[in-house]
Amino acid sequence: MPLALLALAIxxxxxxxxxxxxxxxxxxxxxxxxxxxPTAGYLVTGYALGVMFGAPLMTVLGTKxxxxxxxxxxxxxxxxGNLLSALAPAFSVMLIGRIxxxxxxxAFFGIGSVVAADLVAPxxxxxxxxxxxxxxxxxxxxxxxxxxxxxxTVGWRVTFGIVAALGVVGLAGIARxxxxxxxxxxxxxxxxxxxxxxxxxxxxxxxxxxGFGGVFxxxxxxxPMMTHVAGFADGSVTWLLVLFGxxxxxxxxxxxxxxxxxxxxxxxxxxGALAVVLALFTLTAHDKLLSAITIALIGALGFATxxxxxxxxxxxxxxxxxxxxAVNIGAFNLGNALSAWLGGIVIAAGxxxxxxxxxxxxxxxxxxxxxxxxxxxxxxxxxxxxxVTGSAPAGQRAAVHH
Numbered sequence: 315m316p317l318a319l320l321a322l323a324i325x326x327x328x329x330x331x332x333x334x335x336x337x338x339x340x341x342x343x344x345x346x347x348x349x350x351x352p353t354a355g356y357l358v359t360g361y362a363l364g365v366m367f368g369a370p371l372m373t374v375l376g377t378k379x380x381x382x383x384x385x386x387x388x389x390x391x392x393x394x395g396n397l398l399s400a401l402a403p404a405f406s407v408m409l410i411g412r413i414x415x416x417x418x419x420x421a422f423f424g425i426g427s428v429v430a431a432d433l434v435a436p437x438x439x440x441x442x443x444x445x446x447x448x449x450x451x452x453x454x455x456x457x458x459x460x461x462x463x464x465x466x467t468v469g470w471r472v473t474f475g476i477v478a479a480l481g482v483v484g485l486a487g488i489a490r491x492x493x494x495x496x497x498x499x500x501x502x503x504x505x506x507x508x509x510x511x512x513x514x515x516x517x518x519x520x521x522x523x524x525g526f527g528g529v530f531x532x533x534x535x536x537x538p539m540m541t542h543v544a545g546f547a548d549g550s551v552t553w554l555l556v557l558f559g560x561x562x563x564x565x566x567x568x569x570x571x572x573x574x575x576x577x578x579x580x581x582x583x584x585x586g587a588l589a590v591v592l593a594l595f596t597l598t599a600h601d602k603l604l605s606a607i608t609i610a611l612i613g614a615l616g617f618a619t620x621x622x623x624x625x626x627x628x629x630x631x632x633x634x635x636x637x638x639x640a641v642n643i644g645a646f647n648l649g650n651a652l653s654a655w656l657g658g659i660v661i662a663a664g665x666x667x668x669x670x671x672x673x674x675x676x677x678x679x680x681x682x683x684x685x686x687x688x689x690x691x692x693x694x695x696x697x698x699x700x701x702v703t704g705s706a707p708a709g710q711r712a713a714v715h716h
Contacts, residue, residue: 316433319442321487322426323449325389328480329419330453331461332396333361335477336412338462338552339470346470347405360409361416362647369420369644373637376421377506381429381636382492385422386485392418393481400474420647423447424640427624432495437574439628444570444621451566451617454559459552509631509638517688518626519638519645525585525623525681527649528592529616531674533558534654536609539667544605554609561613569618573625580622581685588615589678595671619681620646653677 336343336357344354372391376384395415402408423446430446431439465473509515532539540546540554565584572580591611598604624642631638656677657670 316491318433318488318492319430319445321484321491322385322430322446323452324480324487325385325392325422325484326426326446326449327453327457328449328477328484329392329422330450331457331480332392332415332474332477333365333419334454334458335461335465335473336361338458339465339473342465342470343405343408347408349405353405357409357412361412361419362651364413364416365419365647366644366651368417369424369640370637372417372421373424373506373640376425377636380494381425382488382494384425385429385488385492388418388422388425389481389485389488391415392422393478393485396474396478396481400471400478420643421640423450423643425636427628427639427643428636429492429495431625431628433493440573440577440621440625441570443624443628444566444573447566447570447617447620447624448563451559451562454562455556458559459556462552506637509635510641512630513691514630514688515627515638517684517691518623518630519642521581521585521619521626521681521684521688522623522642522645523649523652523681524677524684525588525619525649526616526646527653528588528674528676528678528681529612529653530650531653531657531670531677532592532595532612533609534650535657535661535667535670539599539670540605543599543667544602546602554606557606557610558613561610561615562617565614565616565618566620568614570621573622577622577625577629578685578689581619581626582682584615584618584622585678585682585685588612588619589675589682591615592671592675592678595674596668599668599671649677 340351340354340357343357344351347354372388376387392415395411395413395418398411398414399408402411426446427443430442434442461473461477464476536554536558537551540551541548546554569580569584591608595605595608595612598608624639627638627642628635653674656673660669660673661667
């Protein structure tokens with residue numbers, strides 16, 4: 315794998331850390347600013363919304379420049395946002411800093427996926443995408459626990475300062491290691507938008523929303539589930555989330571490896587197994603050992619879907635994949651928000667802390683149904699799909715065969 319992937323993974327590590335570390339530091343931030351925990355929670359919500367809307371916005375703004383330069387600008391935006399968070403004199407300023415940092419998230423992973431895939435041979439594209447996303451998964455194992463520890467012992471501002479420094483390292487790595495890869499000549503915004511006319515692109519994004527939503531339906535409420543149902547102490551939740559992160563790392567790498575060999579079968583297996591494991595979590599959540607194993611499996615199966623789903627979008631939007639790739643990153647966050655909302659509804663309805671697991675199982679099963687539908691439509695169209703960016707210039711039209 316090219317060294318340029320390491321630079322992308324470092325950037326992904328910083329982005330993953332800043333996205334999730336705030337969840338463990340909400341009490342400290344709320345105390346410093348004199349706001350309630352629910353109010354401090356806007357720092358999480360604001361970031362998620364920033365990713366959803368920022369992904370297409372920043373990608374559109376970057377259509378006029380090379381992908382390498384856009385990645386550098388996005389890392390610069392990430393650095394500014396985290397420095398603003400670290401130095402914010404008021405809660406409102408920190409919220410702005412979080413939103414500024416989030417604007418880089420979706421476009422970085424979207425454009426980075428395209429760059430990573432272009433750096434390697436066609437049969438290694440999903441593996442290259444997985445290598446970049448390894449930075450995000452490792453952040454949940456190393457960056458988030460360490461960032462939380464630093465924030466609780468030295469101060470949360472130090473944590474965000476360190477994250478900004480990681481952004482500087484990522485920026486330097488991209489500048490030094492990523493080759494200058496200009497966007498294809500003749501591809502304009504209307505060509506990028508044309509990808510959304512392809513039903514296969516839309517189906518892949520819907521699979522992303524439902525599949526990853528299944529993961530976060532359970533994980534969003536894992537703390538009360540583990541303390542009230544499994545009987546863990548409050549302090550145990552941190553290492554349980556580390557297990558989840560380890561599962562993410564392994565699943566991401568396995569998903570990338572096998573997606574290059576058989577993309578759709580990889581999706582069938584991972585989504586089907588995810589639905590089963592989430593359903594079983596309603597039972598295993600009552601046992602400490604079994605619940606810990608299940609949490610790791612959810613992380614592994616959930617992230618095993620990421621490289622194949624991202625590659626599926628890139629393949630189907632061939633010729634103008636950048637915007638579609640970035641929007642698919644926003645789809646992951648849409649799935650997170652949707653599943654957290656649905657999980658909260660079933661808990662509020664008095665169905666118990668394990669009820670979100672049924673929601674997650676239903677969402678994952680829905681994604682599996684869409685995967686079979688996508689394959690069936692592909693076969694009906696005459697076998698391996700041929701995808702043409704219809705509005706692109708003749709020189710840019712290309713067919714992709716699976």
